[in-house]
Amino acid sequence: MSAASGDRWTITHVRHLALSCSAFDECLDYYAGPWGLERLGDSDEQQAVLRATGPEHHVLELHRSDRNSIDHLSLGLADDRAVDAAAAELGSAGVTLLSEPAEVDRPGSGYGFRIADPEGRIVELSACTEAVPAGPAELTPVKIAHVVLNTADIESLCAWWCNVLGFRVSDWSERQMVFLRCNSDHHSIAFNRAEWASLNHVAYEVPSLDAFMSSIGRLKRAGHDVGWGPGRHGPGNNAFGYFMDPAGTVPEVTAEVQQIDEATWVPRTWPRTPELSDRWGTAGPPSAEMRQFMAGTPDA
Ligand SMILES: [Fe+2]
Structure with missing residues (x-):
C-alpha cells in the first residue's frame, strides 16, 4: 500500500511547522529579526506567518498561546491527485483522518487534509499551495x-512513519535517535527517545557554511549566543548551531546536509562518541540547560 510501495503518492518535503508559543511577541521579533525569516502580511495579533527564502509559502507559524506546543506539522504532496490518493489509502488503512481533502482555508492555501499520528500529532498533507516572491537567499x-x-515509543513511531507515510530510515544514533528521509536530504524528520511526545528542535537550512557562521554572528550581535555549536554532526554530516528562542523552544541553524543516493544508501547505527557526534571537535556535548529545552513540554 501507500507511499512505501508505489508511486501514486509520496511525501515530498516538510512545508512548515506551526507552534503554539508562550512568548508570541518576543518570538516574532526574534524570528523576523536576527533569525532571518520574513513576516508575511497575512499575520495578525493571534497568529504570525513567517517565510524563508525558498519557494515554500511559509516555514513557521506562531500561534499566541499560554504554553509551548506543536500545533501541526505540514508535509508536501506533489499535486491534488496525490492528496486524494493519500487520503483514500490512509483512510482505508485505519489512519485517523481529522479532515477530508479540501481547499485549505489558511495562509498559503492549497489542497489538503489532516491526520493524527499514533502519538496524536496533527500532520497536514497538502499540495498546490500559493507561491510567494523569492527573497534574497x-x-x-x-x-x-x-x-x-x-x-x-521510538520503535513504533518509526515503523508507522515509514510503513504508513513512506519515510525511509537513513541512520540511527545508537537506539536513541532515528533519522528519516522523504527526499535526497539525509533527514527531514527525526525521532528522539524521550519520556514524552514534544518538539526537540527544528532546523533551518542556510545555503552555505559562510551563511551558517554569519547567522551565528548575526544572532550573537543581537544578544543571542549559540547554545550548542558550532559543530558538525556525524549522522547527516550537517553543520549545527542550536539556540534557545524567547519561548524556550530550540531552533537550529544548519548547512551542508548530506545528500542521499536512494539506490545505494545503506543505513548505519552511529555510536554516540565525541568524535562521531561532534566531528570538528568544536562543540562538545550539549549543556544540561540545552538538554532541558530540547526535552520541551509535553504536546497538548
Ligand atoms: Fe538537528
Missing part, C-alpha cells in the same frame, strides 16, 4: 531542514 534560512520530535 545569501545569508538567511532557505527552508526547514528537519524537525526532531521527542517520542515515548
Whole structure:
C-alpha cells in the first residue's frame, strides 16, 4: 500500500511547522529579526506567518498561546491527485483522518487534509499551495531542514512513519535517535527517545557554511549566543548551531546536509562518541540547560 510501495503518492518535503508559543511577541521579533525569516502580511495579533527564502509559502507559524506546543506539522504532496490518493489509502488503512481533502482555508492555501499520528500529532498533507516572491537567499534560512520530535515509543513511531507515510530510515544514533528521509536530504524528520511526545528542535537550512557562521554572528550581535555549536554532526554530516528562542523552544541553524543516493544508501547505527557526534571537535556535548529545552513540554 501507500507511499512505501508505489508511486501514486509520496511525501515530498516538510512545508512548515506551526507552534503554539508562550512568548508570541518576543518570538516574532526574534524570528523576523536576527533569525532571518520574513513576516508575511497575512499575520495578525493571534497568529504570525513567517517565510524563508525558498519557494515554500511559509516555514513557521506562531500561534499566541499560554504554553509551548506543536500545533501541526505540514508535509508536501506533489499535486491534488496525490492528496486524494493519500487520503483514500490512509483512510482505508485505519489512519485517523481529522479532515477530508479540501481547499485549505489558511495562509498559503492549497489542497489538503489532516491526520493524527499514533502519538496524536496533527500532520497536514497538502499540495498546490500559493507561491510567494523569492527573497534574497545569501545569508538567511532557505527552508526547514528537519524537525526532531521527542517520542515515548521510538520503535513504533518509526515503523508507522515509514510503513504508513513512506519515510525511509537513513541512520540511527545508537537506539536513541532515528533519522528519516522523504527526499535526497539525509533527514527531514527525526525521532528522539524521550519520556514524552514534544518538539526537540527544528532546523533551518542556510545555503552555505559562510551563511551558517554569519547567522551565528548575526544572532550573537543581537544578544543571542549559540547554545550548542558550532559543530558538525556525524549522522547527516550537517553543520549545527542550536539556540534557545524567547519561548524556550530550540531552533537550529544548519548547512551542508548530506545528500542521499536512494539506490545505494545503506543505513548505519552511529555510536554516540565525541568524535562521531561532534566531528570538528568544536562543540562538545550539549549543556544540561540545552538538554532541558530540547526535552520541551509535553504536546497538548
Ligand atoms: Fe538537528
